Amino acid sequence: MADQQFDIAIIGAGIGGLALAIGLTHHRIPFTIYESAPAFSTIGAGVGLGPNSLKAMDLIDKRLRDKYMQIATGNLRPEKRHVMMEAMRMEDGLGEGEKWWGHGEWGAPYFERTGAHRKDLLDIMTSFIDVDAVRFGRTVAKVEQNDDQVTLAFTDGSVATHAAAIGCGGIRGLERRAVLDDRYPDSVEPQYTNKYVYRTIISMEDAKQILGDLSTDAKMYMSRTSNLSTYPISGGRQVNVVAFKRDSNNWTHPGNTYEVDRKTMAEDFSDIKVDDRLLKLFEFIAPTRWAIFDHPSTPTYYNSLVCLVGDVAHASGPHQGAGAGQGLEDALVLTHALGKLCTAVPAATLNTPSAARTRALEAAFAAYDEIRRPRAQKQVRTARECGEIYNLRDPLTGADLSIEDALQDLNARFEWLWTHDLAADVRLVEEKTAALLRALEQR
Numbered sequence: 001m002a003d004q005q006f007d008i009a010i011i012g013a014g015i016g017g018l019a020l021a022i023g024l025t026h027h028r029i030p031f032t033i034y035e036s037a038p039a040f041s042t043i044g045a046g047v048g049l050g051p052n053s054l055k056a057m058d059l060i061d062k063r064l065r066d067k068y069m070q071i072a073t074g075n076l077r078p079e080k081r082h083v084m085m086e087a088m089r090m091e092d093g094l095g096e097g098e099k100w101w102g103h104g105e106w107g108a109p110y111f112e113r114t115g116a117h118r119k120d121l122l123d124i125m126t127s128f129i130d131v132d133a134v135r136f137g138r139t140v141a142k143v144e145q146n147d148d149q150v151t152l153a154f155t156d157g158s159v160a161t162h163a164a165a166i167g168c169g170g171i172r173g174l175e176r177r178a179v180l181d182d183r184y185p186d187s188v189e190p191q192y193t194n195k196y197v198y199r200t201i202i203s204m205e206d207a208k209q210i211l212g213d214l215s216t217d218a219k220m221y222m223s224r225t226s227n228l229s230t231y232p233i234s235g236g237r238q239v240n241v242v243a244f245k246r247d248s249n250n251w252t253h254p255g256n257t258y259e260v261d262r263k264t265m266a267e268d269f270s271d272i273k274v275d276d277r278l279l280k281l282f283e284f285i286a287p288t289r290w291a292i293f294d295h296p297s298t299p300t301y302y303n304s305l306v307c308l309v310g311d312v313a314h315a316s317g318p319h320q321g322a323g324a325g326q327g328l329e330d331a332l333v334l335t336h337a338l339g340k341l342c343t344a345v346p347a348a349t350l351n352t353p354s355a356a357r358t359r360a361l362e363a364a365f366a367a368y369d370e371i372r373r374p375r376a377q378k379q380v381r382t383a384r385e386c387g388e389i390y391n392l393r394d395p396l397t398g399a400d401l402s403i404e405d406a407l408q409d410l411n412a413r414f415e416w417l418w419t420h421d422l423a424a425d426v427r428l429v430e431e432k433t434a435a436l437l438r439a440l441e442q443r
Contacts, residue, residue, distance in 0.1 A: 005351035007032055008338070009152060009162040011140055011175055013040060015047075015118075016310030016327030017168030018125040023060050023335030025128070029342055032162070033129070034152065036139040040126045045199055046233045046240030048115040050084075051418040053325030056332045059422060067124045072114035073232050075217035083107040083217065084321070084414070085231070087403055090223040092273045094214075100403050106410040111418060113218060117201070117234050121324075135160075143167075143178035143306060148353040150305045163350070164305040164361050166334070168327075171256075171293055173312035179303040190293035192251040193317055193384060196258075197292065198265060199242045200285045204232065207239040210280045215239055220390055222406065223272050227390040228281070241281055242318070244292075245269070246391060251291045258289045292317045294380050301373050302365035305358060309334060314376040319386040322417055326376050329422060333372050336426045337364040340433040356440075363436035371429045379417065386413065 008024065010017045013035035024031045049057075049068070057065035075083055087104035089095035095104075107113070142153040143165060150165040167175025171190050180188045207215035207230070218231035228243045245268045265287040294316045301308045310327035341364040342350065349356050385395035389409055392401045401409075 006030060006163050006342075006347075009034060009150065009160065009165040010168055011152070011165060012168035012170070012173065012310075012312075013037075013126075013134065014168060014170070014310065014327075015121065015125065015324050016331055017166075018122065018129060019056075019060055019064075019328050019331035020166060020168060020309055020335060021133070022064060022125065022128045023331050024338065025130075026061060027335055027339035027342060029335075029338055031133060032160070033134045034138040034140060034154075034160070035134060035136050038137050040122060045118060045201060045242075046115055046231065047118045047121060047324045048113070048231070048321035049325055049328075050321060050414070051111055052420050052422065053322075053328050054114070055422050056325065056328035059426065060328065060332050060335070061128065064125070064128065067127075068116070068121065069114070071120045071124065071235065072116050073235055074113040074115070076232055076236050077217055080105075080217040081113070082109055082111050084111060084113055085218045085220045085229070087407060087410075088214075088219055088221045089403070090221040090226060090228060090269075090272060090274055090278060092275050094221065094275050094277075095403065098403070100407065104403065104407060106407060106414075108415065108418065111414075113231075115218075115231055115233050115240070117238070120234065140174050143175055145303075145305050148305075148355060148358045163353070163357065164307065164365075166307045166309055167312050168309045169312045171295070171311050171315040175306060176308060176312045178306050179300065179308055180298070182303070184299045187295075187297045187299055190295055190315060193292045193294055193387070194247050194249075195244055195292045195317070195387060196247055196251075196289040197242050197244050198282075198285045198288065199240075199290060201233070201238050201240055202281070202284045204237055204239055206284065207281075210277055214277075221275075221278060222390050222392055222403070224392055224400070225271055226269055228278060230281075241285065243269070243282070243285065244387070244390070245289075251293075253291075256291045256293065258291070260287045260289060262287050294384065296377075296380055296384070298373065298377060301369045302362070305361055307334070307365045307368065314373075314380050316380040316383040317387050318383070319390060320379065320383045320414065320417065322379050322383065326379055329425075330368075330372055330376070332422060333425050333429050334368045337368045337429045337433045340364070340430045341437070344434060344437050359440050360437060363440060364433050367429045367432035367436060370432060371425050375420065382413070382417075386410075389413075
């Protein structure tokens with residue numbers, strides 16, 4: 001078992017970083033979280049978690065799932081419990097009267113929609129974390145590996161040294177460059193998906209005044225050039241609203257967001273006759289464009305003693321509602337790889353920087369990479385495809401899709417994601433880690 005001389009650096013206190021910390025706590029592996037913000041995050045939008053995400057929570061810490069379910073919000077009508085979303089048109093009339101109307105749902109009998117405000121989820125996760133293990137206001141400026149250790153240099157001039165570092169930051173996290181720049185420099189930067197969004201959270205009272213009963217359950221309003229999603233959060237007191245717009249241009253702005261005026265925002269959706277009810281929602285939306293970037297190619301999730309988790313490894317579009325869940329899966333699998341490491345390797349080896357310790361950590365990271373990367377990268381790819389379907393386009397050819405065609409695809413699209421055997425992943429990563437460690441002993 002590792003003691004305080006074997007300390008893992010966690011860079012970032014988002015969903016992935018906190019889940020990793022909870023998992024490491026169960027395995028009694030010491031860690032320090034470095035978070036650039038002055039406190040745990042209090043901002044964010046809605047986040048949805050599917051069956052695989054709930055299973056990951058359960059396997060990380062059953063109390064985490066139990067607490068999440070206390071604040072999670074599904075579709076408010078009982079008959080919509082197993083519905084992920086329901087298709088509508090964005091155009092005038094929303095498609096009412098068309099033959100698919102009233103049958104535009106996708107989901108599964110085993111699926112139960114859950115969503116929450118990101119802040120509420122983070123509040124639950126932070127309740128499991130020893131605050132003494134968190135260093136706020138620490139922005140990483142440089143990540144270096146030398147002498148069988150990782151050294152983090154911070155913008156305030158301070159430094160910290162750890163046995164390994166796990167990057168759990170955002171899509172442009174510095175730790176991604178530390179993993180990929182030497183061998184795969186072309187894969188470091190995220191790619192613009194040629195879509196951006198406008199978003200807001202409004203009260204259920206306001207939503208009902210605009211949409212009536214359509215506000216109580218998750219909806220996806222579709223068109224060829226844009227789409228808009230709504231779903232309840234915060235115990236049904238609020239509704240998350242996201243309007244997606246296709247963009248034929250490159251994103252030339254320095255950050256991921258760009259403010260425009262209301263006239264420009266309205267012009268973004270003027271190519272179709274948007275239903276008046278949806279137009280009223282835009283009165284609540286700030287005219288800020290949020291670019292959607294992703295990481296379609298990540299050839300490895302680790303480089304010796306630095307490893308990647310969550311968005312910094314495999315950021316994706318939000319179209320499958322799976323990004324947060326993939327971060328939870330990462331945390332689950334990686335903590336079990338490290339847990340196996342700490343039971344198989346003598347404490348004297350773990351607590352002393354050496355080539356032997358480095359090789360052992362590399363074995364755990366390699367096992368994690370082998371189990372997680374194919375599935376996580378598939379989610380990135382299929383999320384792009386799903387976004388095309390919401391625009392009624394064939395994801396391979398770009399040809400027009402009818403609503404019926406889109407629904408046929410959507411009702412078959414998510415099974416691989418939702419029903420994946422995460423307990424088997426845990427067994428596999430432990431077996432793979434153990435096998436790699438045994439191979440090291442035989443060298």
